[in-house]
Amino acid sequence: MRKKGEGKQSTSNQVYEILRRNIMNLTLVPGTPMSEKDISEKMKVSRTPVREAFIRLSNEALVSVFPQKGSFVSRIDLDRVREERFLRESLETSVLAQLIRNPEPLPLREVKQNLEDQDAALNREDKAGFLELDEEFHALLFDLADQPLCFSVMKSFSSHYRRIRYLSMSVSGVSRSNYDQHVELVRMIEAKDISRAESEMKHHLGKLDDEKEILLRQYPDYFMERELSVDDPFSINR
Amino acid sequence: MRKKGEGKQSTSNQVYEILRRNIMNLTLVPGTPMSEKDISEKMKVSRTPVREAFIRLSNEALVSVFPQKGSFVSRIDLDRVREERFLRESLETSVLAQLIRNPEPLPLREVKQNLEDQDAALNREDKAGFLELDEEFHALLFDLADQPLCFSVMKSFSSHYRRIRYLSMSVSGVSRSNYDQHVELVRMIEAKDISRAESEMKHHLGKLDDEKEILLRQYPDYFMERELSVDDPFSINR
DNA sequence: ATTGACATACTTGTATGGTAGTGTACAATA
């Protein structure tokens, strides 16, 4: 039953967006059961659009569906975080290289406006706002390189990485260091210094490696168990 | 990797796999109308699993769904091909670099077995078989680098690139040059020659750039029109 | 107290009917 006044988005899409947002900002905590019936009643829609949203969310590993058993908000998989970071690092540095290779001067106006907004968000201690601007910052770089597809791919496959990052900011509070690195990156782009830009990017993305252990101890339920298959209590290798 | 003889998959998954295979090998030609009802009747299942397969296929841009109008096999979008190639090149070179950086010798047995199989497929002029082995070749490299996620991402977002490649082989016939490049790549990996390996990879992936124009002329209906939005007959800029 | 059969209340998977948006063939009109 489509709501009339609001836009032309399909119900299925709206459900998808709402669930995605709430999973990404950890309002829906990892491991939470999410039955199709439950969600459909809470959102006052039928099971169909909810189910279709689940399909898309499970493609991004945000929801884990176990047939005839249940669906759950995916727990954060640290091995996946590693792979998502590799993906991200690869694409970001490639885009960076392409931008710097480009001989003509880049229209960085929007990027610089974004940096100012980041500064403002930090001053307001607006955690969610800053993360959104962070994402937009990287999106702008991809757009400048004329590679929007790569950005959307990266976005779809940063779900675990970004959740752990959100968690990190919740614990350590918002930090200016990310912003400083963004500023530095733009400087390197303007200076056409490709090697320093790349190492700056690597440093930028690798930052939260140290915090992982702390978060793992503080929120153990948010993370996936090491074993995917069933426990073997008779196993001798442990 | 899924075990084969074991339990049957869901109907939805089967429909997805069948449609994907037939779209990728151009049995279902770009632009073909594919209504949910049609497909469901042809496959003797209900509309639901077909619809769910369509959702996943449209996420990979293999099917274009126009609400209340119809669903169609996506035409090949050359701009998307460009972006898919960028994605592919970025990830492949990153994996290559990681493999070569790794100090310990790599277990290349499987890779070399795959090369032999490629050779055999070429001698049989088995086009489809060679393309599968080609894909497996790259998959093996990603597995060696412990980055299976990146491979599956690349696979999901190579749909337009691979179709144009399939088309190219249909026209020009199978060629040994791809195989030769694979052999050369493995040699470069063993020699730990990162810069030559990277340029070899770029050359490997960029090969079919020249053929694009020919294919575009020969199969114009397979390709997407330049304009995505509606024509504006009042526009002055043209 | 322990075990085991079984009813029951969940879950997701699949089928189907109804709704509204969209294009088109065709007849009515000028």
Added chain:
DNA sequence: TATTGTACACTACCATACAAGTATGTCAAT
């Protein structure tokens, strides 16, 4: 003849009913 109104066929979207797998609590038998 040219144009316009309209009925109809077709679509994807959504709601709902049913089917089948799974976990769990209850109760009887040992």
